Amino acid sequence: MSNQKLRKLFWKTWNFIVHEDSIASFVVDAILIVVLGKFVLFPLIGMLMGSAFPVVAVVSGSMDHNDMGFESWWLANQEAYESYGMGGADFEQFPQNNGFEKGDVLVIKGISVNELKVGDVIVYSVVNRRDPIIHRIVSLDPIATKGDANLGQLSFESNITPQQIHGKAVVLVPYIGWVKVGAMELFGLL
Template identity: 25%
Template sequence: MIKKLKKYIEYIFFGDDLKSDILFIILILIIYSIVNLIYPPLFSVIVSPSMEHTYFNIKKYSTYNITINNFTEFPYPNGLYIGDIVIILPINTQYLQIGDMILYKGISIYSGEDIFHRIIGYNNTNFIIMGDNNPGPIVFENENDMPPNRIVGTGILRIPFLGYIKILI
């Protein structure tokens, strides 16, 4: 029985016919669905240009005492682009640092969705957050005073372009 199962799995992953390709796609969809039920933000797709570096200007970070040298040490110093998938893991907010990229729960009528931005400072026990391509923190999302309970997790891995599949669907 184990040998048959092993052979079947090898066929799904390494078969070279249409049937194995279809089975592989079905397997991926099943895995994605299960992950989406257990922890939906795990595979978050960037859908706005707020983290892009096409017209990036580091000068706005000087207000928060962040230099170009600091910025190059941050996660994703070259930004994130529409269609990127970011793997999000939950984190205890006490371990977050300036420069970390976080996914937080949007509250405004304009978004209502999770938003992926960078921590740029602290406001007592709350965070100051901003998108790299934004002129400043989004006031109507309270990015200048973000409570820790709105933070969903932090990004640990970027997969470029793969999110376009989800965006198109």
């Protein structure tokens, strides 16, 4: 194929994708967005952030403080956290100290286990669970977590190994994860 024919094909394709307002063009646009996001953008962000899970959508309410405000939330949860040696003043200094909600998105940075601190929110994998867990560290020796909204610790939250940990939450973006949550609920994956 000659350069002129290739150039003409390129511009015809470009106009179809970018400028045409048809159902076929919309479908191609959607496919391109998903493919480029999954195979280009997501891996690139992962390389930059040093994590296999650089962006995670929150799919449960285990870290939700239910808009209670810190004082009310702390009164309801004080006993659980004091059993780990944490006071309210400590908790107020933690990142994401007001929790986060289902549908929020967290940006995750890969981090050495030696850099983790009590109160950090980490993302880690658990055997036989499809989605990674996003919970707060309550102990470093051994590494253990707890969901802020959970009454107690779940069985998989104690003795977390460094190999399970994908990174630490560094940025919270509210609501934009609802696209993923909605799709997962639609297809029965939640």
